[in-house]
Structure formats: structure tokens, C-alpha cells
Amino acid sequence: MDPPRAEVYKAARECRKAGIKVTMVTGDYGLTAKSIAREIGLTDPDKPLTVITGDALKTMPDKELRHYLEGEVVFARMAPEQKYRVVSMYEKMGKIVAATGDGVNDAPALKKANIGIAMGGTGTDVAKEAADMILTDDNFASIVGAIKEGRGVYSNIRKFLIYILNSNMPEAVPSVLFLLSGGAIPLALTVMEILFIDLGTDMIPALGLGREDPEKGIMDRPPRSPKDHLINKDVLAKAFLWYGLIASIIATAAFFIANFYRGHIFPNLPASGWDYRQATTVTLAAIIFCQIAAVLNIRYARQSMFNKYFFKNSMIFIGIIMEIVLLLCISYVPVFQSFFGTEPLNAHDWIMLVCIPLPLILIDELRKWILRKESKNK
Known part of the structure; x- marks a missing residue:
């Protein structure tokens, strides 16, 4: 596993201070996702972090999913339709959602989100077509910088x-x-x-x-x-x-x-x-x-x-x-x-x-x- 970029740590802290919640939705294993989220400060260290797998999400009712989304949560081993469901639920909760992705499987979630952001370097053509914005340097910190400028x-x-x-x-x-x-x-x-x-x-x-x-x-x-x-x-x-x-x-x-x-x-x-x-x-x-x-x-x-x-x-x-x-x-x-x-x-x-x-x-x-x-x- 490649180590996180140095600037990601600062970007994660800035997001929390700015009232921006970052939710990791990944195809990796749960323990890996949880470890990365804690390491880069993506979640509040003083609150319990829940890891939800794709298998668990299949049978989870919307009410329970909404409850988890209101807290600190990481999603692992997720299928494309499940990423789409997470984005949809956030929008139903009245949130403005920006989704990032680079693969064909990310396209539905990118299309559904208020702002779909595709990776410019590693992203597929399908992901770029579905997105509203292309991140040319594939750097999460650039998104935070853009929010600050905005x-x-x-x-x-x-x-x-x-x-x-x-x-x-x-x-x-x-x-x-x-x-x-x-x-x-x-x-x-x-x-x-x-x-x-x-x-x-x-x-x-x-x-x-x-x-x-x-x-x-x-x-x-x-x-x-x-x-x-x-x-x-x-x-x-x-x-x-x-x-x-x-x-x-x-x-x-x-x-x-x-x-x-x-x-x-x-x-x-x-x-x-x-x-x-x-x-x-x-x-x-x-x-x-x-x-x-x-x-x-x-x-x-x-x-x-x-x-x-x-x-x-x-x-x-x-x-x-x-x-x-x-x-x-x-x-x-x-x-x-x-x-x-x-x-x-x-x-x-x-x-x-x-x-x-x-x-x-x-x-x-x-x-x-x-x-x-x-x-x-x-």
C-alpha cells in the first residue's frame, strides 16, 4: 500500500475545521480503510469509527444507514451501486455532496453527486465523462484548496x-x-x-x-x-x-x-x-x-x-x-x-x-x- 501524500494530513484537518465531512468509500478491506482514515485524520479521533462493508450494506435499511452517516463511518468492499446509494442518502439528508473517483465503477456515484470529481491522471474516460470536474493532479489537497479559493x-x-x-x-x-x-x-x-x-x-x-x-x-x-x-x-x-x-x-x-x-x-x-x-x-x-x-x-x-x-x-x-x-x-x-x-x-x-x-x-x-x-x- 502506498503511503498517503504529506499534504493530505493538513487537508483532512482543514476539512474538519471547515465543517466539511469526508467519507471514505473504497473497494479495499475494512481494516485497511479504517487504518488509513485514522492515520490521515479523516475522522474525529475522539469519536468511535464504524466500518461498514458492502455485504453489511446490502441488508441495511435506509434508516440505519442514515444513522451511521450522521457519525464517523468508513465504507469498505463497496460495489458501484452501493457507492451510488451512499451518495443518494447524503443528498436525501440535505447535504451538498462532492464525490471523487477514477474508475468505471465510480461513474454512477460521480453522476449522482452534486459535484462529481474525476481524477485527471489515473481516471478512466468513463469517469471523466460522468464527472462535473476533473482533478488534473489527482491530489485531494487540491480540492480543499479550491474550496478555500471559492x-x-x-x-x-x-x-x-x-x-x-x-x-x-x-x-x-x-x-x-x-x-x-x-x-x-x-x-x-x-x-x-x-x-x-x-x-x-x-x-x-x-x-x-x-x-x-x-x-x-x-x-x-x-x-x-x-x-x-x-x-x-x-x-x-x-x-x-x-x-x-x-x-x-x-x-x-x-x-x-x-x-x-x-x-x-x-x-x-x-x-x-x-x-x-x-x-x-x-x-x-x-x-x-x-x-x-x-x-x-x-x-x-x-x-x-x-x-x-x-x-x-x-x-x-x-x-x-x-x-x-x-x-x-x-x-x-x-x-x-x-x-x-x-x-x-x-x-x-x-x-x-x-x-x-x-x-x-x-x-x-x-x-x-x-x-x-x-x-x-x-
Whole structure:
């Protein structure tokens, strides 16, 4: 018997940590299968391991098989139809099943599984035809690596969505306040300024989030439910009730503070002129600085941003620099000022604006610390 590959030990441990159950279904003898499963850490060493042979499975009712599948089990001396039965029972239990195999006898199980994975090197043509995926290096650890990458991609898509959705709230609040006040509170953002955020400053940081590596601990989380949607209540809550709400409060406060510095208080707020354009520019800049904090916070769902990989994703920081450069351009270049309805900002405005990201980062770091502590205590 060939010894297991060195990387299989780590892959088996990662599967258990990730809530992925690996069941060995083999044509080898029971003692051999049990020995290998224990050696590579495929099963929980603290739980009893049951070995079920093909002969025993022939007369075993579904209810009893289901009971064994809920625990630690290894199947030995199995016929093709019995492998098919094991896969079918897992699916009836509501599990998402990936089956691996290389022979003609494995084809029915590969076809039945949610994801059939055939060996590319040793696999037969029949197995490859029946499978959904071909593993070119015949390495079990590659499957675990693919799961990790898949979780990372899924997580990055959600980060992307949270980032692009959260700025919608501070963009919408000025219109709501304008309507509710009957026009007493002027629009704190012009249409062109809103488009500048959505089509200008948000783009590169959002794309940068899509390039993030899988977060540390992503394989320590249980699999997500098949019923869980990409845009779920957690994504919406983070986008609108956390990052979006905070940005709305800060941007609205910045608008009123900018007016106050220029001698205007509610309800006597200007709706046009130099002071009005400066106030809308301050509001626009406040949202951009909130977005700078947001993209840094959203990079990690639970892990602190202050880690050794902080500067690894260069696109994030290129995006932040571009946001500031674009803001300076529309604030100080005359042709852009007339197009976007902006005006130059004074020293008071800049002092207020550059102070925005730090408290937002610290607040979110506290939230993540609480999440990590709660997760550790479970």
C-alpha cells in the first residue's frame, strides 16, 4: 500500500475545521480503510469509527444507514451501486455532496453527486465523462484548496456589494431631508456629485476588494446554507444599517457644519451661490472620506485590518489615492468646478474631513474584536 501524500494530513484537518465531512468509500478491506482514515485524520479521533462493508450494506435499511452517516463511518468492499446509494442518502439528508473517483465503477456515484470529481491522471474516460470536474493532479489537497479559493471569491463578492451599496444611503438622505423639510433643507448633493461618487471614486476601491486573498480563518467557518442568498440580510444590514447609516450621519453633519462655518444655520440655509456650492462640496468630500474608511474596514469581515498583509492589495491604496486626486481635481480645477457645481474648500473643511476615517476605523475594529471574542467563546 502506498503511503498517503504529506499534504493530505493538513487537508483532512482543514476539512474538519471547515465543517466539511469526508467519507471514505473504497473497494479495499475494512481494516485497511479504517487504518488509513485514522492515520490521515479523516475522522474525529475522539469519536468511535464504524466500518461498514458492502455485504453489511446490502441488508441495511435506509434508516440505519442514515444513522451511521450522521457519525464517523468508513465504507469498505463497496460495489458501484452501493457507492451510488451512499451518495443518494447524503443528498436525501440535505447535504451538498462532492464525490471523487477514477474508475468505471465510480461513474454512477460521480453522476449522482452534486459535484462529481474525476481524477485527471489515473481516471478512466468513463469517469471523466460522468464527472462535473476533473482533478488534473489527482491530489485531494487540491480540492480543499479550491474550496478555500471559492469561499474567498464568494466573500469578496459580498464585500464588493457591501461597499458599492453603502454609499447609496448618504446619497439618498439629502433628497429625503429636502422633501421632509419642504425645501427648507437644500439638497446637500447635486446630481453630478452623486454620479461622481458612483462612477468615479467608488470604482477602483470596489475592484480592489475583488482581489483580496481569502481571509484568515475562512476555513474555520461552517459551510453556508444552500438557501442563503448572495445578497442576504447580513449584507444589507452591513451596507445600510452600519456603514451606510454612519456615513449618512457624518455627511449630513458635515453639510450643516459647513453652513455654520459660513454663518448659516437652519432654517436659513442657502440653496444657491458660493456658500451653497462649498457646503455641497464638503458633503461630497465627507462621503468620499467615509468610503476610504469603509473600503479599509470591509476588507476583513472579522480579522483586524492591522496585520502583516495590510499593504498587500495595492489596488485598494491606488483606489484611495485616486479618490483624493479626483476630489482635488473637481474642487480646484475651474473647468471641473463649473461642471460639477463645486468650490474650493478652506482649512477648516480639510481639518474636519481628514479626521473622519480614524474614528470609523476604530469603531469597526471594536465591532470585529467583539465578533472574534464571541466566536472564540462558542
